[in-house]
Amino acid sequence: MRIVVLAGGIGGARFLRGLKQAAPDAEITVVGNTGDDIHLFGLKVCPDLDTVMYTLGGGINEEQGWGRTDESFTVKEELAAYGVGPEWFGLGDRDFATHIVRTQMLAAGYPLSAVTEALCARWQPGVRLLPMSDDRVETHVAIEVDGERRAVHFQEYWVKLRASVDAKAVVPVGAEAAKPAPGVLEAVAEADVILFPPSNPVVSVGTILAVPGIREAVATAGAPVVGLSPIVGDAPVRGMADKVLAAVGVESTAAAVALHYGTGLLDGWLVDTVDAGAVADVEAAGIPCRAVPLMMTDVDATAAMARAALALAEEVRG
Amino acid sequence: MRIVVLAGGIGGARFLRGLKQAAPDAEITVVGNTGDDIHLFGLKVCPDLDTVMYTLGGGINEEQGWGRTDESFTVKEELAAYGVGPEWFGLGDRDFATHIVRTQMLAAGYPLSAVTEALCARWQPGVRLLPMSDDRVETHVAIEVDGERRAVHFQEYWVKLRASVDAKAVVPVGAEAAKPAPGVLEAVAEADVILFPPSNPVVSVGTILAVPGIREAVATAGAPVVGLSPIVGDAPVRGMADKVLAAVGVESTAAAVALHYGTGLLDGWLVDTVDAGAVADVEAAGIPCRAVPLMMTDVDATAAMARAALALAEEVRG
Incomplete structure (x- = not known):
């Protein structure tokens, strides 16, 4: 089985460790975010x-x-x-x-x-790790300081400011001129399953999808695309995803993130059991949805999440 | 008092520490070798x-x-x-x-x-440290390996090979096109004393002098130029200077090094007391010479060497 995962940092990496345990014989290609380089x-x-x-x-x-x-x-x-x-x-x-x-x-x-x-x-690493692009893409965050708008590098916003001020906009500078790295489009086209791990939907998965050609490849791929919500109980599992979700006008709920990706991309969505109430909303929007535990407390728990994602992919496969 | 010192690495640095103690009020400009960069x-x-x-x-x-x-x-x-x-x-x-x-x-x-x-x-550092040049100069050493001549970077010869094979030639690649760094020629011209510390005469002081303009500036400077022999008792005090001296056809003796620099550069030369027999030979060649202890065993001993060099400079001052 060939699996493609669009991954950010910590959340993506931990999910992948579970996925490797869940699917030890799969050929896993990771398309990694480089917007925070x-x-x-x-x-x-x-x-x-x-x-x-x-x-x-x-x-x-x-x-x-x-x-x-x-x-x-x-x-x-x-x-x-x-x-x-x-x-x-x-x-x-x-x-x-x-x-x-x-x-x-x-x-x-x-x-x-x-x-x-x-x-x-x-x-x-036991996976094929590809940068989303060989070209330079740099995620900038627009903030307001003393009434003046200015753009800072994502790392300055995230690490230095710890997302303590509102993000007014998130811009993947250079993305429009970037090309997918060699192998990315081929891996997506040949995948049996495509997964969005519980990475940041804006500055991780969103940045990868901002590289021209990748969103289209995922949307038109023959493989089912299943995502896992990074929002559990209306709050990010880790990080400060709510801040950058707000910048793109998306509520920090498991359902809102699914609808942000939309039916154009997603063929299935997993929410945490505490968000079971969101399942109906997501399905009403046309995206098959299941509620399973989504806390990556250890590798076994994460592997169970990966298995649930793969099971949903099989279920929705056309 | 303005002192200019043409310095290599360890020998030059240790001498400078003694010089600072010997002449605490002097303005010391160090022209540093960059050929082994x-x-x-x-x-x-x-x-x-x-x-x-x-x-x-x-x-x-x-x-x-x-x-x-x-x-x-x-x-x-x-x-x-x-x-x-x-x-x-x-x-x-x-x-x-x-x-x-x-x-x-x-x-x-x-x-x-x-x-x-x-x-x-x-x-x-308490001195003004200038590179000999802002331009790239790279000392290469020609060696013979299995009958084939090839050139290696000085560091490869010195550190990797530990000068275990004969040096056939020493070439400061790029020197002919290099310009003295800003301030070098001015410092030499305005110096009250110019010193050659017991640095390597070929790959340290020699490389500095190979930058067009520096040798001429030293030779024509109004200040007396006094050097200290890096050879004591027919052997280098440290390092493997004999290997690179041989490459330029110079014997590893205190007298031979003085004559290698020559009357065109040197106005005075210090040899170690064990080489007192060389004093007459050096003076016969027209270079005032004194025998004093030249082992930099500690800062006090080194300061005494520096004082001897400054005293000889005063003695020979025209």
């Missing part, structure tokens, strides 16, 4: 790709969900001693090596997809 | 400039003479886990930060001289 200290940092790679490769810091386990911060402290920041982005020494290798390969002319493959040769 | 992991590494900066700024690893004190090697180990080397060059985590800052500033368009000044703002 950032250049720091002259280095190219791809937080979402790395979170997937480290999580599936056994190198992730389990407690925080991002970055490396057994991490130290000597380089960052030394940079700060030179007065070089930002200090709000937590790059550890082990993590730095990844960005150094990536930056060196990019400078040598390799596209991000080839670099990602090279990095994965070490981590052996 | 190397690009590693996409980062610009300037071993000699950093050795001077760390030594005078209190950050040096005292035992090994290069690199940072209290150093760790997490980034390097992680790079090796990606299969990315070279492993023979010991870049520590603290050191990496310096190269990251430097590379970022160079990429932003700052010349190496401005970058060096910015790095020194942290280290406060």
Whole structure:
């Protein structure tokens, strides 16, 4: 079975770990969000790709969900001693090596997809990890500061400001000119199942879908497309998805997110059991929906979610 | 008093520490060798400039003479886990930060001289540290491997091969097109004393002098030029200077090095007391020479060497 997953960072990575357990023989292709990539200290940092790679490769810091386990911060402290920041982005020494290798390969002319493959040769994530695009896309968030509107990099909004101010708009800068990375459209076209994990619908899955060609490929794919709600009980399971959902005019409810994706994309939707009341609304909109536990408390629970998603895909398969 | 010192790495840096003690009120300008700079992991590494900066700024690893004190090697180990080397060059985590800052500033368009000044703002070395040039000069060493002549980067010859094979030639690639960094020629012209510390006469001081304009400026400067022999008792005090001296046809003796610099450059020369027999030979060649202890066993001993050099400069001042 060939499964394609459009994944952001922590939520996507943890879901994938469950999916691998649920479908150990599946060929899984992950189309990773690169809209939150950032250049720091002259280095190219791809937080979402790395979170997937480290999580599936056994190198992730389990407690925080991002970055490396057994991490130290000597380089960052030394940079700060030179007065070089930002200090709000937590790059550890082990993590730095990844960005150094990536930056060196990019400078040598390799596209991000080839670099990602090279990095994965070490981590052996057990999935094929593709960036959504080899082209630069940078998610910017419009905020208002003292009545003045200004745009900040997504990481500044998310990590530095911790989404403490309202997002007025979310713009994937460069997306309109980006091309899907090699293999992305083919994987979507040849997939038996396409899954939207409980990643952020706006700045993760939404950014991937903003790359011209990907939304169309998913919408027209022969495979059923099933998503899992990142909203449980009217609140994001983790992160601050409500802030960026508001920016695109979407309520933070499991049903509203399903309708945001819409029947054009979704063939099935999973909500948490606490949101069982939303099932009827989603189905009324034409999207088959089931209520199952959606808290990724451990790999077994996550595998059960993945199995439920695959079961719904089979059920709705045309 | 304005003193200009043409310095390599460890020997130059340790001499400078003694000179600062010997002449606490002097304005010292250091023209640093950049011929052994190397690009590693996409980062610009300037071993000699950093050795001077760390030594005078209190950050040096005292035992090994290069690199940072209290150093760790997490980034390097992680790079090796990606299969990315070279492993023979010991870049520590603290050191990496310096190269990251430097590379970022160079990429932003700052010349190496401005970058060096910015790095020194942290280290406060107590001297003005100038690279010999903002242009790229790379010392290559010609060796013979299985009867075939090939050129290797100086660092590969020195650090990887540990000068275990004969150097057939030493070539400062790019030197002929390099310009002295801003301030170098002015500092030489305005100096009251110019010193050649016991740095390598070929790959350190020699490379600096290979930048068009610097040799001429030193030769025609109004200030006396006094050097200290890096050879004591027919052997290099440290390093493998004999190997590269042989490549340029110079014997590894205190007298031969003086004659290699020659009367065109030197107005005075210090040899170690064990080489007192060489004094007559050097003076016969027209270079005033004194024998004093030249082992930099500690800062006091080094300061005494610096005082001897300054005293000889006064003695020979025209």
